[in-house]
Structures are given as C-alpha cells and as structure tokens.
Amino acid sequence: MPGTQLQTVLRSTKLSILLRVPNVEDAPALLNLLSDPQNTEFDPHAGNGSFQLAQIEGMVVRMRESADSDxxxxxxxxxxxxxxxxxxxxLGGxxxxxxxxxxxIGDVGIMITPEARHKGYAAEAIKxxxxxxFQVLKLDQVTATMLAKNIPMRNLMDKQLKLTGTIRDGEFGQEVFYSVLPEEWI
Structure with missing residues (x-):
C-alpha cells in the first residue's frame, strides 16, 4: 500500500527510544549528527562534515519520497x-x-550521537x-556492511547481535559484510 512507511513509528519495549521516518524539521539534528567527525569517521557516505542544512533538507525529502513509494x-x-x-x-533503518x-534485500545501519552511545540504543535500533x-517490509534478507576498521559497529554486530561477518575488499578498502535471513533471525 503506497505511503504506509511514512507513518512508521517503532517503539522499543525495552528502552526509551523510537524509530520513525524523518521529517524536514529533523534536518538540523541530522546536520549536527552528520557534522560530527566521531560519527562520520567510519562512514565514507556521510560527507565528512561537508553537508549544508539545505542539502540535508533535500535528503529528508528524498527519504520521505522513497518511504512513500510502493x-x-x-x-x-x-x-x-x-x-x-x-x-x-x-539515523538508521x-x-x-x-x-x-x-x-x-535491505542494508541496515545506525549512526548515533556520541552522548547517546553505550546505552544500548544502537543495538536496540538495529534489532x-x-x-x-522481516515483519512489515517482508524483505528476504537483511545485510549490514561496514569498514573493517569500524570496531564499534563490528562489536555491536558480533557481540550484541551474535552475527558473523565476512571480511572482503570493498570500494573504500576492507569491509565486513553481515547477512541474516528471516528464519535465522527468529
């Protein structure tokens, strides 16, 4: 059904967090997130702090357009x-x-502000x-790909989610690739 993803709100039953589709009003917070070198050092797609507010607003519009598609x-x-x-x-999903x-197949990820780290938020958001x-989007597979040097994210995937990654050569150097199927996730 078109547009159903725009109304998505996922509430944690364990922590005081939720996930939802971004609104243009979230752009300043996302600009701060993507301007912090602690957040962008392991993500070659994050712009290394070069984004401007208007660019982030445009990204949010495109995110919402995609969420509104069939x-x-x-x-x-x-x-x-x-x-x-x-x-x-x-920012995740x-x-x-x-x-x-x-x-x-969907590639999952999460980036959180440094002050929100080590509280279980990232692991809960990925879960x-x-x-x-698997339940709503009915994807057949979920993957996660990160630079091999992204030890915090690798620890989250390996230790907290108990997934096993494969090291391989990628566009930006060595990366770790994780994959999970619905029957494995249950």
Missing part, C-alpha cells in the same frame, strides 16, 4: 530519545533496499529495524 528503495528512520523531549539522537532476482524488515 516499493521503497530505502526506508531511513531517525532514532528518537523519548526520555529527552523526543530528541533525535541518530535501511539506506538501501534492492531487488536481486526475486529477493528483496527493531531487522524485525521491521
């Missing part, structure tokens, strides 16, 4: 701390969803996103 190519979600006045503290043959991928 077959979204992405479903980005902002991470909101509900214990702090609904403050946007991260699926920055890329593609069809390969008959399979729909919520993967549940959403």
């Amino acid at each position: 077959v979204p190519g992405r479903v980005n979600l902002v991470l909101v701390d509900t214990s702090d006045g609904d403050k946007v503290i991260g 699926f920055g890329h969803i593609a069809t390969e043959g008959a399979k729909r 919520m996103s993967i549940d959403y991928a």
Whole structure:
C-alpha cells in the first residue's frame, strides 16, 4: 500500500527510544549528527562534515519520497530519545533496499550521537529495524556492511547481535559484510 512507511513509528519495549521516518524539521539534528567527525569517521557516505542544512533538507525529502513509494528503495528512520523531549539522537533503518532476482534485500545501519552511545540504543535500533524488515517490509534478507576498521559497529554486530561477518575488499578498502535471513533471525 503506497505511503504506509511514512507513518512508521517503532517503539522499543525495552528502552526509551523510537524509530520513525524523518521529517524536514529533523534536518538540523541530522546536520549536527552528520557534522560530527566521531560519527562520520567510519562512514565514507556521510560527507565528512561537508553537508549544508539545505542539502540535508533535500535528503529528508528524498527519504520521505522513497518511504512513500510502493516499493521503497530505502526506508531511513531517525532514532528518537523519548526520555529527552523526543530528541533525535541518530539515523538508521535501511539506506538501501534492492531487488536481486526475486529477493528483496535491505542494508541496515545506525549512526548515533556520541552522548547517546553505550546505552544500548544502537543495538536496540538495529534489532527493531531487522524485525521491521522481516515483519512489515517482508524483505528476504537483511545485510549490514561496514569498514573493517569500524570496531564499534563490528562489536555491536558480533557481540550484541551474535552475527558473523565476512571480511572482503570493498570500494573504500576492507569491509565486513553481515547477512541474516528471516528464519535465522527468529
């Protein structure tokens, strides 16, 4: 059904966080997130602090357009701390969803502000996103790809989510690739 992803709000049952599709009003928080070198050092797509507010606003519009399509190519979600006045503290969800043959595959990720780290928010947001991928988006596979030097994200995937990655050569150097199928996730 068109537009159903725009209304997405995923509430954690364990922590005071939620995930939802971003609004243009979130652009300043996303600009701060993407301007912090602690957030962008391991993400070659994050612009290394070079984005301007108008660019972020344009990105949010494109994120919303995709979420409103019949077959979204992405479903980005902002991470909101509900214990702090609904403050946007991260960006996650699926920055890329593609069809390969008959399979729909989404690449999951999360980026959170440094002050929100080490509270379990990132792991919970990834778990919520993967549940959403299989239960609502009906994806056939979820992947996560990161630079091999991104030790914090690798620890989250390996130790907290108990997934096993494969090291391979990528466009930006060595990367680690994780993959999970619905039957493995249950």
